[in-house]
Ligand SMILES: Nc1ncnc2c1ncn2[C@@H]1O[C@H](COP(=O)(O)OP(=O)(O)OP(=O)(O)O)[C@@H](O)[C@H]1O
């Protein structure tokens with residue numbers, strides 16, 4: 001199978017982009033036995049912190065995404081060293097210094113195509129690549145969209161959720177028309193869902209109405225174990241295998257893999 005690259009995007013902060021990618025990666029590796037690499041493309045470095053905890057401080061600078069991007073901008077050969085998190089799950093880590101590199105990226109020729117260079121190297125070793133984007137639609141998220149086959153969009157029960165999604169659609173359409181992006185929307189899913197809150201149920205219904213088949217069947221419920229798992233540098237499947245969080249991310253993994261297969265078939269006409 002060709003490597004599938006997926007960006008996780010929403011410029012709204014705190015909608016569980018990082019939580020979802022960490023557990024989706026763990027789910028794909030555990031339930032499907034595939035090799036996965038997560039790229040931590042967020043200058044907050046939350047994926048790196050959640051995966052490596054205290055050990056993050058001992059990662060050498062040369063393995064970090066910002067160093068790889070510096071090489072990329074200087075047209076040097078890329079030497080990538082993703083770090084092992086779990087069995088079959090590696091992470092291309094970042095540190096807070098990625099923020100400074102992002103500033104330089106903004107004035108670099110070919111600025112939207114840097115991640116494509118990185119993905120070209122990673123496809124040799126992984127079946128799935130997942131990109132954790134920052135809460136912004138700036139140059140890093142645009143790079144991720146230019147380099148991806150698919151995008152997944154988590155959203156919470158916020159009143160303005162649909163407005164945010166419309167903005168993401170707009171950026172994707174610009175990247176397609178102006179720069180030839182090939183990225184397709186794999187789907188949207190609701191996170192941090194609180195069944196006791198009427199607003200959450202109402203917003204889920206209105207998102208379903210507006211986005212139709214695009215909405216995943218799976219909804220990720222509010223579950224404190226998800227935060228605790230991150231604090232302990234574990235996936236939800238290791239930390240609390242019988243929690244609601246584990247059940248929901250198991251479902252999300254199956255739906256994600258099913259959608260990828262279906263959309264790939266549609267694309268090749270098979
Ligand atoms: N289903 C859930 N139930 C309870 N807490 C959750 C859930 N999902 C995520 N969280 C918590 O919500 C917070 C934000 O989640 P996360 O960091 O994954 O969001 P994000 O979209 O990546 O944020 P940012 O935009 O800042 O990168 C974290 O503290 C996380 O542990």
Ligand SMILES: [Mg+2]
Nearest residue numbers: 017018042046
């Ligand atoms: Mg995040």
